[in-house]
Amino acid sequence: MFGKGIDVNCGSCPNAWSNFKNLSTKEIKEMSQNRFQSNFTAGEMIFKAGSPTSNAVFLSSGIAKIYLEGFDGKKIILGLCKPGRLIVGPGAYVDSTHHYSLVALTDVRACFIDMKLIKSYVQSNPLFSEGYMKDISEKSLRTFYKMMSLVQKKMPGRMAEGLLALADDIFMSDEFAPILSRQELGEFTGMAKENVVRILKEFSNEGIISTNGSTITINDKEKLKLISANG
Amino acid sequence: MFGKGIDVNCGSCPNAWSNFKNLSTKEIKEMSQNRFQSNFTAGEMIFKAGSPTSNAVFLSSGIAKIYLEGFDGKKIILGLCKPGRLIVGPGAYVDSTHHYSLVALTDVRACFIDMKLIKSYVQSNPLFSEGYMKDISEKSLRTFYKMMSLVQKKMPGRMAEGLLALADDIFMSDEFAPILSRQELGEFTGMAKENVVRILKEFSNEGIISTNGSTITINDKEKLKLISANG
DNA sequence: GGTTTGAGTTGATATTTATCACTATATTGG
DNA sequence: CCAATATAGTGATAAATATCAACTCAAACC
Numbered sequence: 251m252f253g254k255g256i257d258v259n260c261g262s263c264p265n266a267w268s269n270f271k272n273l274s275t276k277e278i279k280e281m282s283q284n285r286f287q288s289n290f291t292a293g294e295m296i297f298k299a300g301s302p303t304s305n306a307v308f309l310s311s312g313i314a315k316i317y318l319e320g321f322d323g324k325k326i327i328l329g330l331c332k333p334g335r336l337i338v339g340p341g342a343y344v345d346s347t348h349h350y351s352l353v354a355l356t357d358v359r360a361c362f363i364d365m366k367l368i369k370s371y372v373q374s375n376p377l378f379s380e381g382y383m384k385d386i387s388e389k390s391l392r393t394f395y396k397m398m399s400l401v402q403k404k405m406p407g408r409m410a411e412g413l414l415a416l417a418d419d420i421f422m423s424d425e426f427a428p429i430l431s432r433q434e435l436g437e438f439t440g441m442a443k444e445n446v447v448r449i450l451k452e453f454s455n456e457g458i459i460s461t462n463g464s465t466i467t468i469n470d471k472e473k474l475k476l477i478s479a480n481g
Numbered sequence: 482m483f484g485k486g487i488d489v490n491c492g493s494c495p496n497a498w499s500n501f502k503n504l505s506t507k508e509i510k511e512m513s514q515n516r517f518q519s520n521f522t523a524g525e526m527i528f529k530a531g532s533p534t535s536n537a538v539f540l541s542s543g544i545a546k547i548y549l550e551g552f553d554g555k556k557i558i559l560g561l562c563k564p565g566r567l568i569v570g571p572g573a574y575v576d577s578t579h580h581y582s583l584v585a586l587t588d589v590r591a592c593f594i595d596m597k598l599i600k601s602y603v604q605s606n607p608l609f610s611e612g613y614m615k616d617i618s619e620k621s622l623r624t625f626y627k628m629m630s631l632v633q634k635k636m637p638g639r640m641a642e643g644l645l646a647l648a649d650d651i652f653m654s655d656e657f658a659p660i661l662s663r664q665e666l667g668e669f670t671g672m673a674k675e676n677v678v679r680i681l682k683e684f685s686n687e688g689i690i691s692t693n694g695s696t697i698t699i700n701d702k703e704k705l706k707l708i709s710a711n712g
Numbered sequence: 713g714g715t716t717t718g719a720g721t722t723g724a725t726a727t728t729t730a731t732c733a734c735t736a737t738a739t740t741g742g
Numbered sequence: 743c744c745a746a747t748a749t750a751g752t753g754a755t756a757a758a759t760a761t762c763a764a765c766t767c768a769a770a771c772c
Contacts (some may be wrong), residue, residue: 340621
């Protein structure tokens with residue numbers, strides 16, 4: 251199922267970006283009429299670094315990963331996306347090009363809204379503009395802290411932080427399915443996949459987590475926070 | 482010399498932020514009248530992470546460093562600032578708090594403009610707003626590439642990149658004074674100061690750079706680019 | 713059903729990088 | 743000018759991390 255979503259109103263979408271509340275009924279209607287929708291299966295690329303930022307993307311269901319492509323094929327997973335958040339990189343206002351790639355981790359339904367439309371609302375609607383500014387500022391801050399973590403913390407600290415992020419920001423539960431492979435968990439926490447295995451095992455031996463089959467359960471969150479904080 | 486700059490017009494300042502050209506004469510005048518100016522000597526803190534983002538800062542002369550304060554006192558120098566650029570962190574639109582610190586590296590003359598004023602122009606002036614958006618987007622992209630560099634490149638690659646940045650973006654010359662100590666050069670390139678010394682010596686032995694006293698001269702820029710690109 | 717493929721895992725090893733201990737060389741304040 | 747202090751530099755060592763070479767196991771495919 252894909253194509254224009256003629257009969258849908260983005261204003262009443264339960265997964266709408268919170269900043270849409272600053273748009274007028276007219277603007278909402280215009281946007282809803284120009285909305286495209288598409289489905290992706292797990293593993294599919296939604297957009298690729300280097301492609302034009304012609305559309306803003308919103309997930310209406312599913313989870314996707316955002317990653318930077320570094321030198322000789324190495325990747326850095328910046329974070330995971332859930333419904334409700336605007337997905338447009340900073341390239342939109344610099345060179346109209348994506349600087350990171352977005353790939354579906356689960357089956358995903360995504361809405362595409364023409365960036366020209368978004369930019370016109372930024373121009374004409376100060377409240378919406380401020381909301382957009384706030385959104386990219388928050389992302390920028392998160393990048394700062396991700397960078398500090400990757401550069402200054404050691405592997406156990408980075409892994410602890412990564413697990414806490416998955417539990418608290420993505421799954422909202424201390425028990426979660428392995429949406430990320432060991433390889434991807436390594437790209438998320440800045441280490442080789444072999445070291446992901448070793449550190450998870452170490453955490454498991456100490457009773458901090460359990461890995462039942464492929465599900466990870468956090469048993470001792472306080473200890474995990476401690477490891478994360480101590481680097 | 483400090484205080485309100487009553488007789489100065491930010492519109493005709495040779496070091497003005499390029500986005501000021503999008504302001505009306507009236508806005509420029511208002512801003513000029515509410516401008517504060519202050520001098521700092523090398524080493525002085527201009528603002529500190531955690532303090533309120535009450536003002537946007539512009540340098541009218543000198544060079545300053547922007548750095549993140551990480552765990553147990555370790556710092557990451559995000560970059561150096563020259564006149565002509567807006568200096569406000571992403572915190573301005575999130576929690577009205579600075580998330581990085583700004584310290585003068587040379588003697589610096591800085592202008593302070595009330596953030597309320599800047600924000601009001603963002604609200605009322607779409608072109609100015611777009612310019613602001615573009616500015617923070619560019620900074621965000623730079624942070625991405627800084628992160629990739631720090632995480633994926635090895636020490637020689639990071640140092641080569643750092644030296645090229647100093648030559649091309651800050652000094653506009655392949656020969657420059659040691660505005661950064663070895664310690665700071667380490668914070669800029671993500672390594673311990675001892676390793677800064679070792680790698681500079683190695684570059685020097687290979688004839689890529691010369692370190693005459695405390696001045697660094699780049700002799701073989703192409704090789705430096707190669708080292709930077711190969712990580 | 714057998715086989716291929718890829719992820720997960722493990723141990724051994726190599727590489728990279730930080731830390732420590734120390735010397736040398738400036739720089740600064742009295 | 744000299745002591746005090748900070749920065750620069752050096753070598754040895756330890757710690758952190760990546761890489762390599764296997765091996766296991768389960769899913770996917772013919």
